[in-house]
Amino acid sequence: MKGRSLTTLIIVGVLALFLFWGCGSYNGLVGQDETVKNAWNKVQSDYQRRADLIPNLVNTVKGEANFERGTLNDVISARAKASSVQLNADDLTPENIERFQQAQSQLSGSLSRLLVTVEQYPNLRANDAFRNLQAQLEGTENRIKVSRNDFNDAVQTYNTQVRRFPTAMFAGIFGFRPRQGFTADPGAENAPRVDFGEPQRQPSVNFNDTATTR
Numbered sequence: 001m002k003g004r005s006l007t008t009l010i011i012v013g014v015l016a017l018f019l020f021w022g023c024g025s026y027n028g029l030v031g032q033d034e035t036v037k038n039a040w041n042k043v044q045s046d047y048q049r050r051a052d053l054i055p056n057l058v059n060t061v062k063g064e065a066n067f068e069r070g071t072l073n074d075v076i077s078a079r080a081k082a083s084s085v086q087l088n089a090d091d092l093t094p095e096n097i098e099r100f101q102q103a104q105s106q107l108s109g110s111l112s113r114l115l116v117t118v119e120q121y122p123n124l125r126a127n128d129a130f131r132n133l134q135a136q137l138e139g140t141e142n143r144i145k146v147s148r149n150d151f152n153d154a155v156q157t158y159n160t161q162v163r164r165f166p167t168a169m170f171a172g173i174f175g176f177r178p179r180q181g182f183t184a185d186p187g188a189e190n191a192p193r194v195d196f197g198e199p200q201r202q203p204s205v206n207f208n209d210t211a212t213t214r
Helices: 002-062 069-084 094-118 128-163 167-174
Strands: none
Touching: 002 069, 002 094, 002 128, 002 167, 069 094, 094 128, 128 167
């Protein structure tokens, strides 16, 4: 009788320990999952800020006589495509992240070509509205890079926890799956630089918005 009671106590104790361990793992995963979601929201917010600046940029450049319309149309088209690719934080699969990243990279490329073309128009380079937009875009690109890196850090921490034993057992039970972060675009190490202003000043901004994982 005593043997059965001891066995029962041991079983109850193991189950209680398992339950306590499972609750701790679940709560930890929930916290890290929310961190990833918050970081993703910041990524989208910074990309949206860039998209919001583009119409004003296009209108400012459009005022210059004989400006290359094809270059403007490329920016408008790329912005529309990038804005159409919206991802929920629960849908961050490798395929969806790649689609999102490609659309944003295409917009970065079209912006870069636009600003290279602007170098041929001294009136535009001296335009206060254009120079203000240029500064805002430069700041936005820097914010995008930071937010992407922060997102990748959050994803790495979350994925490590999801795959680490014994939390991995509870992650599978509760439906937590690894998430995909950003990767560098092909050729990102050779990203071109775009120069603004007069030659002697030589300020620059890199409009390749890729961010490498840490």
